[in-house]
Amino acid sequence: MIDIKLQNLFEKSIKKCIKDGVFSIDSIPKLELATSKRPEHGDLATNIAMIIASRAKKKPIDIANAIVANLPEEKGLVKNVTVAAPGFINIVIDPALFLEQLREIYAAGEKYGVLDVGKGKKCQVEFVSANPTGPLHIGHGRGAVYGDVLGNIMKAAGYEVTKEYYVNDAGGQIRTLGRSIYLRFLETEGKKVAYPEECYQGDYIVDLARELSQTSRAKLFSLAEDDAIELCGEFAATKILGEIKRDLAETGVIHDLYFHENRLHTDAAIDRAIAELKNHGHIYEHEGALWFRSTAFGDDKDRVLKKSDGELTYFAADIAYHKNKFDRGFDRVIDIWGADHAGYVERMRAAVVAMGYQKESYGVVLIQLVNLMRAGEVVSMSTRSATYETLEDVRKYVGRDVCRYFFLMRSHNAQLDFDLELAKKETPENPVFYIQYAHARIASVFRKAKEAGVSTDLSKVDLAALDLPEEWQLARLVGDYPKVIQDCVATLEPHRLSFYLMELAKAFQGYYSRGRSDARYRIISNDPARTAAKLFLLKNCQIVLQNALKILGISAPEEMVREEDE
RNA sequence: GCGCCCAUAGCUCAGUGGAUAGAGUGUCUGCCUCCGGAGCAGAAGGUCGCAGGUUCGAAUCCUGCUGGGCGCGCCA
Numbered sequence: 001m002i003d004i005k006l007q008n009l010f011e012k013s014i015k016k017c018i019k020d021g022v023f024s025i026d027s028i029p030k031l032e033l034a035t036s037k038r039p040e041h042g043d044l045a046t047n048i049a050m051i052i053a054s055r056a057k058k059k060p061i062d063i064a065n066a067i068v069a070n071l072p073e074e075k076g077l078v079k080n081v082t083v084a085a086p087g088f089i090n091i092v093i094d095p096a097l098f099l100e101q102l103r104e105i106y107a108a109g110e111k112y113g114v115l116d117v118g119k120g121k122k123c124q125v126e127f128v129s130a131n132p133t134g135p136l137h138i139g140h141g142r143g144a145v146y147g148d149v150l151g152n153i154m155k156a157a158g159y160e161v162t163k164e165y166y167v168n169d170a171g172g173q174i175r176t177l178g179r180s181i182y183l184r185f186l187e188t189e190g191k192k193v194a195y196p197e198e199c200y201q202g203d204y205i206v207d208l209a210r211e212l213s214q215t216s217r218a219k220l221f222s223l224a225e226d227d228a229i230e231l232c233g234e235f236a237a238t239k240i241l242g243e244i245k246r247d248l249a250e251t252g253v254i255h256d257l258y259f260h261e262n263r264l265h266t267d268a269a270i271d272r273a274i275a276e277l278k279n280h281g282h283i284y285e286h287e288g289a290l291w292f293r294s295t296a297f298g299d300d301k302d303r304v305l306k307k308s309d310g311e312l313t314y315f316a317a318d319i320a321y322h323k324n325k326f327d328r329g330f331d332r333v334i335d336i337w338g339a340d341h342a343g344y345v346e347r348m349r350a351a352v353v354a355m356g357y358q359k360e361s362y363g364v365v366l367i368q369l370v371n372l373m374r375a376g377e378v379v380s381m382s383t384r385s386a387t388y389e390t391l392e393d394v395r396k397y398v399g400r401d402v403c404r405y406f407f408l409m410r411s412h413n414a415q416l417d418f419d420l421e422l423a424k425k426e427t428p429e430n431p432v433f434y435i436q437y438a439h440a441r442i443a444s445v446f447r448k449a450k451e452a453g454v455s456t457d458l459s460k461v462d463l464a465a466l467d468l469p470e471e472w473q474l475a476r477l478v479g480d481y482p483k484v485i486q487d488c489v490a491t492l493e494p495h496r497l498s499f500y501l502m503e504l505a506k507a508f509q510g511y512y513s514r515g516r517s518d519a520r521y522r523i524i525s526n527d528p529a530r531t532a533a534k535l536f537l538l539k540n541c542q543i544v545l546q547n548a549l550k551i552l553g554i555s556a557p558e559e560m561v562r563e564e565d566e
Numbered sequence: 567g568c569g570c571c572c573a574u575a576g577c578u579c580a581g582u583g584g585a586u587a588g589a590g591u592g593u594c595u596g597c598c599u600c601c602g603g604a605g606c607a608g609a610a611g612g613u614c615g616c617a618g619g620u621u622c623g624a625a626u627c628c629u630g631c632u633g634g635g636c637g638c639g640c641c642a
Contacts, residue, residue: 034584047584050622060622086622088585131642173642289640300569300638307640314642342570343637368571369636376577409590410579413571415635417578422591430604431590437604448601491582499580502589513606516598524601560604 007031013070022066023056042090049087060087098475099463105540113481113547118159125151127336129166132241133177141391143367145407147336148253149494152551157489165255170262178233184209208236247392252553264320273320282354297350319351326357335364367412373419398423401554405432408498438505442542443558445523458536465533470511478544501548508541
């Protein structure tokens with residue numbers, strides 16, 4: 001809003017400068033406004049004079065001065081404008097304008113921060129997609145929370161989002177799973193078997209074998225070995241997928257759709273996808289196998305779709321799945337993969353482009369791995385015996401909110417050290433509590449106000465009663481929220497929201513705490529107009545805290561309860 | 567060997583070409599008669615891995631190094 005108004009003012013001024021012959025350029029550059037880091041640089045700053053200077057071959061400072069001199073007057077917008085070397089234009093906004101924004105926020109309520117940049121386009125976010133052969137580990141957890149929150153952010157930004165989980169329930173891995181179960185079953189029957197290294201080693205395999213045995217012992221003996229293994233595989237995969245879903249649900253991650261790979265096989269979708277590539281001339285045969293010429297689209301080497309033994313590769317199924325995605329009408333398809341799949345990106349992109357879909361509509365986000373730590377020591381992830389290895393164990397140990405926040409407080413393309421002992425600490429070192437505390441404190445003030453019989457009717461508030469710099473600052477900060485959402489969408493980086501929340505919480509705590517020593521800062525006073533205005537400001541802070549926490553999938557408690565008090 | 571990611575305060579990390587590089591934590595010093603001290607204010611702490619280059623301006627972009635992580639199958 002403010003941006004647009006300023007854009008207009010500057011455009012007018014620049015046009016006048018051109019007309020007056022101060023400088024000459026072909027087109028007017030877009031006005032970039034940055035929030036100033038230092039108070040003496042005003043609220044906003046623009047570098048437009050320097051941009052123009054480089055094009056017009058003039059001194060930036062002269063251009064800045066000319067632009068400022070020609071800025072039209074507009075009441076209630078700009079309070080002051082100054083020029084600083086080498087050519088910055090610093091703008092002080094009328095504080096009343098930030099305060100006015102509060103009314104919009106209050107009116108929008110939980111809709112505040114909902115944007116239309118997505119314009120209702122259909123967006124699919126695929127994440128987790130772990131094979132149903134074992135429990136989710138902490139790395140899956142990071143991808144799960146990232147994908148969930150990215151989906152929430154895209155939704156808030158105006159996309160129509162589908163969160164999806166691709167289930168690899170066909171092929172070799174499920175057969176191996178079935179064999180693992182079957183062999184463990186034989187063991188429980190007292191048979192001596194050699195348990196191969198490539199089979200799944202976890203204890204859960206034994207548990208599943210026992211469980212299946214209870215209902216289907218006779219059947220397993222009556223079937224031919226291959227059929228028995230298939231039965232074991234189906235049983236275990238279904239069971240494990242159920243566990244994964246429950247695990248995700250408890251982490252606050254809900255997918256809209258579980259897409260089963262099996263479907264692609266039963267309705268010949270893979271054949272159709274290969275045919276599609278063939279029509280475009282990107283398929284050839286070599287040494288009895290069927291190849292996709294992915295090198296034509298920037299991949300390192302061509303890839304096999306059908307092996308010489310006649311079996312399809314997983315890549316073939318993945319291509320069919322992605323064809324399916326685009327055929328369902330998604331304008332944007334975002335895959336979220338672990339960093340260990342980086343080598344897979346180029347071939348998938350190649351396939352998407354080769355089938356004739358827009359390159360820009362497809363994106364892959366790689367999530368770097370997680371190092372699980374305990375009090376500074378790395379907890380081994382390779383040994384199955386390690387205690388806190390699964391997502392479930394970690395979540396149960398630290399709690400859902402902390403678990404999610406730790407995954408969200410870091411850029412996804414940096415590795416994450418997840419320290420269990422640090423996450424477990426409830427006091428200052430743990431930002432999630434600090435943010436929640438800000439929310440709870442506001443709730444507490446409202447309870448107090450009610451007790452004291454203060455009117456909490458916020459429909460008519462005199463904003464002029466907010467006359468402290470910290471109050472303008474807070475108003476400005478909550479006004480930044482939609483921009484933060486926009487940035488998160490543009491960069492696909494939800495951690496920016498976490499950092500914003502921290503900043504907002506800090507600004508609020510600082511403001512609130514001054515009330516201890518300075519009566520002007522106390523929220524509830526015997527001045528009804530000031531009290532109402534301050535409550536209104538707090539309410540707006542609370543709205544933003546709530547909306548942002550909701551996107552992150554973290555609770556916004558009305559009060560904080562210490563664990564030892566429970 | 568090739569590809570991708572990372573390197574910023576003691577530690578963990580922000581910083582999508584802008585001004586004197588910021589938080590949290592740790593260390594040190596203060597602060598409460600009163601709305602929640604899980605708090606607040608302040609101080610100290612930096613050759614932004616190294617070397618070049620592009621630019622009015624580089625932690626940010628380009629090139630080459632160094633160090634760490636991941637990946638390079640007719641595996642999944």
